[in-house]
Amino acid sequence: DTEVTQTPKHLVMGMTNKKSLKCEQHMGHRAMYWYKQKAKKPPELMFVYSYEKLSINESVPSRFSPECPNSSLLNLHLHALQPEDSALYLCASQPGPGSTEAFFGQGTRLTVV
Amino acid sequence: AQSVAQPEDQVNVAEGNPLTVKCTYSVSGNPYLFWYVQYPNRGLQFLLKYITGDNLVKGSYGFEAEFNKSQTSFHLKKPSALVSDSALYFCAVRDIGSGTYKYIFGTGTRLKVLA
Numbered sequence: 247d248t249e250v251t252q253t254p255k256h257l258v259m260g261m262t263n264k265k266s267l268k269c270e271q272h273m274g275h276r277a278m279y280w281y282k283q284k285a286k287k288p289p290e291l292m293f294v295y296s297y298e299k300l301s302i303n304e305s306v307p308s309r310f311s312p313e314c315p316n317s318s319l320l321n322l323h324l325h326a327l328q329p330e331d332s333a334l335y336l337c338a339s340q341p342g343p344g345s346t347e348a349f350f351g352q353g354t355r356l357t358v359v
Numbered sequence: 360a361q362s363v364a365q366p367e368d369q370v371n372v373a374e375g376n377p378l379t380v381k382c383t384y385s386v387s388g389n390p391y392l393f394w395y396v397q398y399p400n401r402g403l404q405f406l407l408k409y410i411t412g413d414n415l416v417k418g419s420y421g422f423e424a425e426f427n428k429s430q431t432s433f434h435l436k437k438p439s440a441l442v443s444d445s446a447l448y449f450c451a452v453r454d455i456g457s458g459t460y461k462y463i464f465g466t467g468t469r470l471k472v473l474a
Contacts, residue, residue: 250402277460288449288464289403302461336402343460346410346453347393350402 247270254349259327260359267322267354269337277343282310283353288357289336295320296343300357327358361386361454365465372440373473380435380468382450391453392433393462394424396446409433420444427471440472 250271259265269278276297281289294302295314309331311323313324334355338348362385372378384390393409395403407418414426426437433450450465 252402279461286447286467286469288467289462292463295460334400338403346391347405347408348462349405352402353400355400355457 248317250337250339250349250351252284252335252354254260254354255352256355258357259324259352261327261329264323266324267335267337269320269322269339269351270318271339271349272318273339273341273349274317275341275357276317276341277340278314279338279348280320280322281338282288283334283336285333292320294330294343301343324356327356332357361452361463362471363450363452365448365450365468367468368466369469369471371471371473374442375388375439378437378440378444378470378472380448380450380470382433382435382465384431384433384450384452386452388455390433391452391455392424392426393451394418394422394433394435395430395449395451397462398446398448406435406448429444440470442472442474444470 253268278295280292282292285291292306293306293312298314309326313321334353336353337351340348364383393408394406397403406422407416408417411425417423422437426433448468451462454461
């Protein structure tokens with residue numbers, strides 16, 4: 247299994263809702279990432295987990311809350327989002343924090359209404 | 360600080376012609392360079408990387424890239440373009456020096472291959 251699986255593929259949520267994005271990989275990778283990508287822009291790093299511990303938070307607002315319950319799973323909990331948070335959210339993983347290329351999931355297209 | 364520049368927002372090429380998508384970088388130390396491709400509403404797919412060794416790197420789908428240290432460039436090339444190559448291409452550098460190992464992406468180049 248060489249895939250990073252993200253669910254759901256699409257999500258529409260209101261500004262008062264609480265929702266979660268899920269990312270799963272079974273490649274034994276120990277570094278996992280959340281990126282946010284706006285239309286026609288490069289991905290922007292949000293969070294990095296290394297060996298299930300949060301190692302980087304790129305000054306992301308607290309309405310985004312990451313969680314890594316085990317080495318295969320990465321969640322992004324969403325609460326009280328704004329319309330400008332609408333974007334493609336990408337998860338990525340790689341064998342370790344010092345390794346080379348990352349494997350990306352197909353992303354969750356989030357729309358905040 | 361590490362950075363990557365993709366000077367062209369869009370590149371148009373006729374099917375069957377060679378294509379080049381440009382990338383220049385600025386890093387302290389040895390660069391770890393990557394090319395990724397993104398199709399509409401999809402994640403990024405790894406194409407190729409340069410870590411060390413031969414300056415000409417071969418990757419997926421017939422793509423290759425040439426690392427040029429003196430010009431600090433890592434241009435993506437393909438000898439004969441296909442319509443299916445039309446997509447958004449990102450050059451990236453790995454930030455090794457800071458210890459974070461995070462990717463720094465260029466702004467992306469949209470490749471349009473015309474039939």
